[in-house]
Amino acid sequence: MDTSTSTFSTYETAWCPGCGNFSILAGLKQALTELGLRPQDVLMVAGIGQAAKTPQYISANAFCGLHGRSLPPAAAAKIANEKLTVIIDTGDGDSYGEGGNHFIHNIRRNADITHFVHDNQIYGLTKGQASPTTAEGQVTPVQPEGNPETPFNPILTALAAGAGFVARTFSGNPGQLVRIMKAAIQYDGYALVDIFQPCVSFNKVNTFAWYKEHCYELEDDYDPTDFSAALSKAREFGDRIPTGILYNVPKVSFNRRHPVLKDGVPLVEKKLPDHLIEDLMNDFV
């Protein structure tokens, strides 16, 4: 697999040895290669954080923007040029904390973008504060008596907000990871993949072993088009945590329903009709 994914390779990373991000990066390269994409076809978008460095480590176009703000420019990029495959790789804090409002509303907007959340259940780059998905009671440098808050359930919230593709996987399950990544990228619309990612430096609770122990793959006969089933799977987050594609139904994407874009001609290629400005000026005379 090494040679085939090397199209997408760049230089060394700044992550800690043992970090789950490495497997996610490898999986991403493999998925893109297997999908037959070229670096120039792909736009990687991120916020700020450890996960958000991913676009720096893969050979593709890259928009490394602001903390919490990856989804709006990603959606806009797809609106501007739908020939690009737009992929967001960023963190749980970035996606669900600072970026929570964009999370909800870009699900509704449903541009054809793929959102890979490296969910290490912690703020990694800023050294270990509780993120929205940190377990209740977990001790951190700024939650010294334990994180008091109910963890955010991104799967359930995405379903509630109307996402058409919702999946969860684990960096330690490369087969499933790549499979889901490919399906998510191919989905026409907003696709969420929440990826458990051990942070060896700051999350001593949700370790590789912990995920390994708690995660299970959805049964073969699981029906990802059944919303009620998805809702109940989404609520399982205890001894056992389901991974796989929890929900997958077609939903008309932004570009396909937009009056100007639905003809499939990218916005960047469209031209202002001749004489339109003259006509518009006439309206005012």
Next chain:
Amino acid sequence: MDTSTSTFSTYETAWCPGCGNFSILAGLKQALTELGLRPQDVLMVAGIGQAAKTPQYISANAFCGLHGRSLPPAAAAKIANEKLTVIIDTGDGDSYGEGGNHFIHNIRRNADITHFVHDNQIYGLTKGQASPTTAEGQVTPVQPEGNPETPFNPILTALAAGAGFVARTFSGNPGQLVRIMKAAIQYDGYALVDIFQPCVSFNKVNTFAWYKEHCYELEDDYDPTDFSAALSKAREFGDRIPTGILYNVPKVSFNRRHPVLKDGVPLVEKKLPDHLIEDLMNDFV
């Protein structure tokens, strides 16, 4: 009822004649009066919008802050002085649009505050643009070919985010409105009441008659402690829309679980222990 609610009365409002806000305001005054609260016990918090003018029209303490930002100061006020009954009255755009991130995370924070959303499914004060709850396809001045987005489901999202008290009612059902308002105010924790409110000036789809026709009250044997039932009721938004308390379970509120606040002494009354600064300086020597 007029004389009893007059404790909470102020001057004339700037709303349009026929606006649903009048009934909500009347209901609120009645609820507060029936709960035996005095104006000085109550803090009204709002963002900016037509609904957000409510604190101006009721005799109580008032914090009229920024568009979309009603929940954080409301939670902080309750944290600072839990003797206050903290009530947010504000719009759907304010609560779910600009304020969406605070919506999700204040549900998790679970301070004992009550959130009345005047849900007219439109941006009223700014003259009729689509709000997150505006129906798909509805034409507005800036969505001339119809609102393209899937409406936001505040009930389902609140449940997904872990709210302990979630209700929906209609300004045209004053009996239910007041009943739910009182229950929400009495709930110890974050309570959401999404209140349908006809906007006679800008929402010509969801009119008084429309709500009257579509809303029904939850059956008497409905169990508001059943999360699955709540989830499925929350998804009903078509010909028939359930109103009532959809979910109501106890959840430890912010102040009750906070190490410093759980003794019940308001933060504003707490004192820095004598010699603490001296002791802390010693740590550095």
Next chain:
Amino acid sequence: MYNLLFGGAAGQGVETTVAVLEQIIKRSGSSIFTVKDFMSRVRGGHNFSLLRFGNTPIRSHTDELTGIIALTEETVELHRDQLIDGGFILCDSQLKIDDPRAIKIDMAVRARRLGNPRVSGIIAVGILMKLFGFETNGAEEVLAKHIKKQYLNINVQALHEGFDLVERRFDNPGGNFAQDMILTGSQAMALGALAGGLKFYSAYPMSPSTALMEYLAPHAHEARIVVEQAEDEIAAAMMAVGASYTGARAMTGTSGGGFALMVETLGLSGMAEIPTVFVDVQRPGPVTGLPTRTEQSDLKFVVSASQGEFPRLVIAVRHHADAFYQTIRALNLAEKYQIPVILLSDQYLGDASGTVPRFDLNKVRPLPVGNTPADLEPGQEYLRYRVTESGISPRLLPGQSEHLVLIDSDEHDEKGWITESAEVRISQVDKRARKLKLLETELQEPDFIGTEDFHTLLLGWGSTYGPIEEAVATLNQQDSGGYAALLFGDVYPLPQRLLKEKASQAKEIIDVEQNSTAQFAGLVREYSGIKCDREILKYDGRQIMAKEIVSQVLQQA
């Protein structure tokens, strides 16, 4: 020049009446200028519009009234003292108004008799046309533009009925503005954006900036552009930046409170060198302030918004034509220098409608978006942030060639990779700074108006253009000359050539601004060292009038 005040409660339909009358006046050749004084509510309250018309270009309003058209008694109460000699009050006979100047007509009764109570406003239009000697031919065409077909006939009847009720009182001003357009400042700006090649506009509603979206959205389909209402202003700005990066020329618009939320994104546009135009249609602050009124108090804010240092350009639009041309220029300069450009407008200019000659599309032509591989030096590696002499690096678009385009909010090297190197940091800061130096060579000097041999120099910027222009003309007539003004459009970086030249000639420099702290005077002092001798400031949310400027100039400090 004549000046009419139309007053009533929100929701009483003053706007249509005024819009119809504007068109009728203009078609008969006169110039018009209309401003709104509206409260922040949808129904009720006291709102009014001022419609000024004449046979010379008009770019400002006044409160000296030829006539009051009153829909409420309050209107008369509040404004009767502003009537000039020979002025009139037109109102319905039902209103309890006791004024010898009142022309009371049973418009409501007549409208009902005609079959529709809502046409009473058009009866008033007919009356006013007669009073000022306008002809009724052509009026039907105007009505057809504003009124649904099924109601057209009855409105035409109403107009004629009104026309026949009174006698002419005033000379028709005449003029040759019949071929002009009537539009608002915001419409001019939106049209400029389209002419400037806009492909993507994102915004969150906020008065008084929503007017931009309200014009663009209904024309998006035919213009083949995307207009997106975002979930909040942060998203609006970030979408604009994302679209622009990808190659769709982009703009976002808001007012001060929304701009506050765009501040971080502004910096991203500067750091990542992604051309983006941010429109701030100012209203009185701080925070929510007076949402439907006017002020120029965001200047210092936008000039230094966002952490760190990066080049930017701030252009304050001054009048309707300026709004059009400067918007195209803003999009072009954003593109050329790969920077954020901030267009400052305000409620006054944004909502005021006026007669403007058709825009000349050859005057400013849109630049192409980005570079293409053909623009690169052959054989060279593509570097998004190549260090160049001009500071401008080749901007390719992602997905349009085999070259990858990397942008980053962290400090980065020429390739776009995150760096911590001190040397690279310095070279990139300097590179970005050089763009500003170059930009300074093509700034637009302010408009100089007044007499060449002046002793008193007024400084103004943005929408006070009209009032100051009128004030200087008045002063030069009344006070035997000696007055001039510099009216700035480019405000940051500050063009200084004319400023220094004229300032050295001035005995007294008077700064005129629509804010309480003389923000522009502060910029002038910081960058040119020139200190204004006096300031004329207004900050009650109402635009300053020429006569206020005149009286304050003349009243020695």
Next chain:
Amino acid sequence: MYNLLFGGAAGQGVETTVAVLEQIIKRSGSSIFTVKDFMSRVRGGHNFSLLRFGNTPIRSHTDELTGIIALTEETVELHRDQLIDGGFILCDSQLKIDDPRAIKIDMAVRARRLGNPRVSGIIAVGILMKLFGFETNGAEEVLAKHIKKQYLNINVQALHEGFDLVERRFDNPGGNFAQDMILTGSQAMALGALAGGLKFYSAYPMSPSTALMEYLAPHAHEARIVVEQAEDEIAAAMMAVGASYTGARAMTGTSGGGFALMVETLGLSGMAEIPTVFVDVQRPGPVTGLPTRTEQSDLKFVVSASQGEFPRLVIAVRHHADAFYQTIRALNLAEKYQIPVILLSDQYLGDASGTVPRFDLNKVRPLPVGNTPADLEPGQEYLRYRVTESGISPRLLPGQSEHLVLIDSDEHDEKGWITESAEVRISQVDKRARKLKLLETELQEPDFIGTEDFHTLLLGWGSTYGPIEEAVATLNQQDSGGYAALLFGDVYPLPQRLLKEKASQAKEIIDVEQNSTAQFAGLVREYSGIKCDREILKYDGRQIMAKEIVSQVLQQA
């Protein structure tokens, strides 16, 4: 004075080694000052700390090294040229280092032999103690503060083992700092907040400001305050404002990017007159910039952030003691004037640790929170925004009396009700502005340092205090006198008395700043008319050193 560099990859444990050594040096009487040069990563890369110590107060760093303690070969590679004559390199024998100055010790092997590879750093501490003539008594107590009980013994052994491995090379500096504290600028600030009566701190993590929360959170319980990590910076700021309105003294902290998101809330604090302290611990911008490095480039941004106009105070903290006292003062002035106060710090000062005398709690005492009904004039209606001569209105707290407290982001009347009245608007703008006038009468003049008969005047603000102080001392020694500096803490409004007085004496005024556009010089020119003759600017993310200032001052332009 001595200066040691400890270099290695992130995660190699340099920090503990340095912290232990700092304590040992201080306990034996010497002063210390330590700065960090860290990359924005958790593991790997090249990071270093500089530990300077001596027998006089130290408030700045230098890159002239007495010794290098190298955990990687890269460390030696990068820094060997900075060693002074007689300097040394201490490293493990495993490193491939070929330098005659190297003291190679098999620390890793010895640590493993002792039973724990992680104690090699403490072996180094022992070695360094011996090299510089420190005694081992007391060292155990220091170790006990940093090391878990079960590991204490082995660490003590390691220290002694190291101590016995080498001979003394340098004279122990001595000094009488043994009773001083060692803390960072951020810790001093956080402690100041507690001493200033802080009850509520809300923030969202952001380097380098998180240090404030990292100190406050673990002490929240005993201090009986609430420290809340918010969902974003907007919420953090709005929570602080909400808590303060209710009567809990409140502060929020962030860096430039987070401050960008707090801009609208800043305006709310100004408009609604709710005391709030905003801390901006600056780092290099624009946007993400260089996250773990230092800069002073948010000055103009914070001085004019937010739409509209309202009074604010901006204080730049200059050194550790200043950080403590100014934080109390900031909380007090916010309270007294009911305004937002912005405290500007930066990564350099925030993360630098130094010896500081114990703070004097009697120097600045916290004001009470708000007014009580007893403060009102008897019989008068309670008006939250009463128009007063000072501009300050009675601030009651909601729920604490029968008086209702209404605050509003719209323009409001004295009662707190939304208004559209021009008169009320003007009176409220003027009322707020009067607070600023009053505040101007109690600004702190800058510190004046250097000789009275100077010819060259340096201007500085904030954390360049230490470097400039040292530079002026050096210049006055080297260059036969004639140098002075004004070091500003209050930067907006700008105190001008001393500035004007000293500027008139200066032959040359040189502005020294840690940014690329000389922002402070711009403020100085705008408000005082004084133009600096030259600027010394640094903007590579590394704090300027005294020797750089000296050489640039001496090198004629």
